[in-house]
Amino acid sequence: MNSPGAGFLSKPVAELPSSRLLRNIRGIIFDFDGTLFDNSLIPFYLTLAYPPDLLRLWKERLVRKYFAGCDYTSPEEYYKAFFKVFGKVCLRSSKRISAWYFNRFMPRMVKVLKKHYRARPGAIELFRRFNDLANGRTGDPLPPEASNFPPGFPKVAVYSDYPSLKERMEALGIIPDPQVLLYGPESFGAQKPAARPFRRIAGDLGVVPEEMLVIGDREDTDGLGAFKAGMRFFCLETGHKRYFRLDPYRSPKMKIGERKGPSLLMYAGTWDELIELLMEKYG
DSSP states (O other), rough: OOOOOSSBBBBBBGGOOHHHHHHOEEEEEEEBBBBTTTTTTTHHHHHHHOOOHHHHHHHHHHHHTTTOOOTOOSHHHHHHHHHHHHHHHHTOHHHHHHIIIIIIHHHHHHHHHHOOOOOOOOOOOOOHHHHHHTTTTTTSOOOOTTTOTTTOOOEEEOSSSSHHHHHHHHTTTTTOOTTTTTEEEHHHHHHOOOOHHHHHHHHTOOOOOGGEEESSOOOIIIIIHHHHTTEOOOOOOOOSOOBBBBTTTOTTSSSTTOOOOOOOOOEEEEEEHHHHHHHHHHH
């Protein structure tokens, strides 16, 4: 799997008018973990919730990294492979480790989010705005076949590499409308940055990839997936790293500035700047 290299520094979103970032955008994919909320210290709080699972939590993260970018085309095949490896490193059967994952680990994660985390400022209001527009501003849910965002307003999806997305969003107080589509590994049998899920989401929204904007906090998963799918990418600055234009064609041996192929402009900025741009454009 290619990794994004350090190319040119991206231009801060503060210098970019919303018309440039959001030009011709008809669909938006939000990452969840780290994007709609700051997920700092989540391994610590998960361990604090049940210390005996410390080693298992560490192994889960290692196995997840091992499967980054893998695409098994079906959820059944993905989970079969995932739990086979995870069970092996934990000295447990696939069935037993799968039961732990869905019956203990994910419910615990929901509880940790509800107790220790909050949605980023403005995120709840932003999704309420999406809900109002999806419901024709009436506040009353419409049947899916009758409900639609108004012309000029992008359709919205949220995509996470962990399951139980609806429950985790609600733990933060974000109540998504049925017209806001939710996706996890159980939706595709794949893990970011595989390109097929991104293209599939665009298809479900009825939008071509060139008119999609992916908003995430990691260029190696959200950004590279967007690049592979031919989508625009906004990288949320969290203060933990530097931000570059994505350049998967760049070899580690190449000098900074050298490229073998095209690069996709990665817009970068803070959450406040992003909310301001979205509300300026669609508020």
